[in-house]
Amino acid sequence: MTDRSVDDLLTTPLRVINVGLKGLAESLKVLEVPVVQVDWRPPAGGDPKLADLLSKLGT
């Protein structure tokens, strides 16, 4: 990130894409910050062995 983009981030209104926990997006909505919620969770519920198996099975 360049210095210019950091400046932009700090001086322009926030527009947020929130990935995962919905609570963070809800807090921003209360503050009237535009936010898009992405319903995401770790593959296989975060179980690395199961995720590895799924990867071998081709998902």
Added chain:
Amino acid sequence: MELIEQANREALGRMVSGDPVLVDVRPASEVIPALGERVILHAGPPIEWARMCGPLRGAIAGAIVFEGWAEDLAAAEAMAAGGEIAFHPNHHFDAVGPMTGLTTRSMPVLVVENRAFGNRAYCTINEGLGKVMRFGGNDGEVLGRLAWIRDRLGPALGAALRHSGGIELKSLVARGLTMGDEMHQRNVACSSLLLRELAPALARSVTESAALAEILAFIGGNDQFFLNVVMALGKAVMDPVRGIEGASVVTAMSRNGTDFGVRVSGTGDRWFTAPVEMPDGLYFPGYSEVDANPDMGDSTIVETIGLGGFAMAAAPAVAGFVGAGAASDAAVYTRTMMEITVGQNSEWTIPALDYAGVPTGIDVRLVVETGLAPTINTGIAHKKPGVGQVGAGVVRAPLGCFEQAVRALAETLGVS
């Protein structure tokens, strides 16, 4: 993995090319020879008496009295608890049943033939709403209605269907989807369409006008009459999908009120089970979640073929009825289910989604990867035997079943 992708294409092809036709109604023992004396088929995966929930026990006691194997409910319970009754899942005998799902020898069953593959599947006739055996009801009113279904309705429907040459169900479901049915908690359109097809044939086969009027009023007064038909359709469509090497597509989801069970094509007829969940829904006046029994029934065969909760977008009225949110939320349910299915059924389309096909072929790999459990629209039974239905709601299939299935499929394919 190419083997799995190829197998799933085959599974989806068999599902979409199924040609289910309602051809007959017969006493269960005529079409399921295993249904002899003191044999009861029930919903869900296998379960013994000691682990059965209240409504299932209540229905079993009622069915034992209905078949004349015991004189009263107390004697019937003692007989069941004493090991004198053989219990088996409907699914092991080409059959399905809603809620408690009981099938015994003299009960008439709807016969659906999948003409593309030549197999047949069976389901009992819907008893109507209120106090009924599928919700654990077992008093004189319940048994009296079952006797009328056995002696009057079943034979009349059988004669009418044989006379008419059968009713093609695929196109009927397609029309129902465009008329606001999702076929699990809303069947008003399909029940009406079915009655329209059946009525002339019934008029020819039932010569006494009062008896005919009684039959027409019974079918016409039950918005859920078609549920049992679409369940037999689902079983007839899914059975030819069983046993495709490598396929990760679900061939059955089912609950007995204690366990939720899943079967997957590539792992044969093995059940993967986990404790069943409580529905989240709306209750009839005077009842609440403290009265509710855990999820129950073979009716999840409807979701297995892409209808019910998977087709919620076709039935926004249902979203309100089952407490799933606003009408506009209905589309979200269907779109979400598209993330865990291998394809869509282009013959069953949803107008509100620009005629997208219903999500079809649940892939256990996708369920586990995304953590998105299949959405099921369901009735809610009172936890005490004999009370009946107390509400309707949405329930999620437990992820544990799908995780077990993924591990078993991997083992079958030698993947570790």
